[in-house]
Amino acid sequence: MKKTKISIIEDNKVVRENVSKFVGFHEEFELCQVHGSVESFLHALNINPSIQSDILILDIGLPGLSGLEAIPLILEKLPHQDIIMLTTYEEEDVILKALCSGACSYISKKASLDEIVEALRIVANGGSYMSPSVAREIVNHLMGGRVSKASILSDRQKEILEKLVDGKSYATISTELFISVETVRSHVKKLYKVLQVNNKTEAITQYMKGYIK
Known part of the structure; x- marks a missing residue:
């Protein structure tokens, strides 16, 4: 190995x-x-x-x-x-x-x-x-209104993003939001497509890099 x-x-x-x-x-x-x-x-x-x-x-x-x-x-x-x-x-x-x-x-x-x-x-x-405490800082920043183009994410996408960075699985998120796992997966795919990224850290990093002046 x-x-x-x-x-x-x-x-x-x-x-x-x-x-x-x-x-x-x-x-x-x-x-x-x-x-x-x-x-x-x-x-x-x-x-x-x-x-x-x-x-x-x-x-x-x-x-x-x-x-x-x-x-x-x-x-x-x-x-x-x-x-x-x-x-x-x-x-x-x-x-x-x-x-x-x-x-x-x-x-x-x-x-x-x-x-x-x-x-x-x-x-x-x-x-x-990212440690959950660190991810929470970033999400609070992202959702706090300081990035005006955060509006390109739907409320549901923001909600799912917050739960993902808390370390929750798709199954847990689907249970908490009363939606199917496939629906969660679909929202995540759309979220990444909107932000033009491939994973959670890229979603946060590239979003900030592109829109914070």
Whole structure:
């Protein structure tokens, strides 16, 4: 089985070691690089460009270059790098900037180690992940009237989007809204078509990128 290579940039030693050890316990993952700063990561990459990972776990509050400043620099060198933000910052502006800069997922440091591993699995399979608390911030922003073109989504689509980012399944949503699972699936497809995206994170990221000035 081909292992998914994981790199970590985190200045908090306890967090860095705990995440590294827990990820290392899972056979599907292989730790590639572990650094306490962006500068250290980029220096190692310059010395040996072949040391590349599939997924990078990146903190925002780092000494020197911040995680937000690092995203475009890293993607310039590693355009196919998947970046998961793991941070204490849950403010909507910070979250949006990270996602619009190229991060594919955003996890709160309040998340459990199991949740972090689940996020890694989702990203490794081509998906995106956001902690429920983070997703709620984005949806509150999206639905709060600050984006005038939110009106292009129907009320039902907005309602379903909110439930999806709460982590609810199609079956649960159909039960709560008294509609069939096929109807839920149809609304989701229409929602993605309206926003011209392929998944939940793209729906939020591309929508914000296109309409927030």
